[in-house]
Amino acid sequence: LKCFNLYSISTKLLAQTTLRNILGTKTLTEMLSDREAISLQMQIIKII
Incomplete structure (x- = not known):
């Protein structure tokens, strides 16, 4: 259980x-207007 907590926190x-x-x-404007692109970047980094 402790290992799971460490994994979860990490x-x-x-x-x-x-x-x-x-x-x-x-920029703030880019963040607000490009949420889908930011989500895609997060997914790409997660795969790598």
């Missing part, structure tokens, strides 16, 4: 970091 932190990295390259 996955959550990786997702947060990935999203921050992607959003850091965008």
Whole structure:
């Protein structure tokens, strides 16, 4: 159970970091208008 919690926390932190990295390259307008493109970038990074 403890290993699962560590895995869960690690996955959550990786997702947060990935999203921050992607959003850091965008303006607020781009973030609001390109949500689908951002989602696709997240999925591509997840695969890699």
